[in-house]
Amino acid sequence: MQKISTCLWFDNQAEEAVRFYTSIFKNSRILDPAFYNEESRGEPGTVMTIPFEIEGREFLALNGGPEFNFTHAISLMVNCETQEEVDYYWYKLLEGGEEEQCGWLRDKFGVSWQIVPTIIAELLQDKDPEQSNRVMKALMSMVKPDISLMQSAYNGTE
DSSP states (O other), rough: SSSSSSSEESSSHHHHHHHHHHHOOEEEEEOOOOOOTTTTSOOSSSSEEEEETTTEEEEEEEEOOOOOOTTTTTTEOOOOOOSHHHHHHHHHHHHTTTEEEEEEOOOOTEEEEEEEEEEEHHHHHOHHHHHHHHHHHHHTTOOOOOOHHHHHHHHOOO
């Protein structure tokens, strides 16, 4: 068990969300859920928590009720090596959700995700501020990240 893990609070869609996420990420698995009983505040027999793993990272989904909603204050980042990966995760996680600016999206459960091309750090940290400024300007104009457009901006050929 990892020392620190992430708990995602859902109203009552924890199991549906976990099945959705583990269907997208190939290196993932669902672990044993815990169920509400007569002593707990939820309906006895329904899923209370459902632990799961994505890419070796542990998460816990909780059916906690409608008191809290997800915000952009917390987001899950998916680092992508290729445009093919960007496109795959973007469109899969976007199903039923909504696009946002600069590689952000909100999935159908309200969870915020950032789809991040790994090359972006290299392009933005260049010692030439003109190159990194062009990349940032290009990124700010995008919804879904486009690696070739970022590289063109970096090279000054956009």
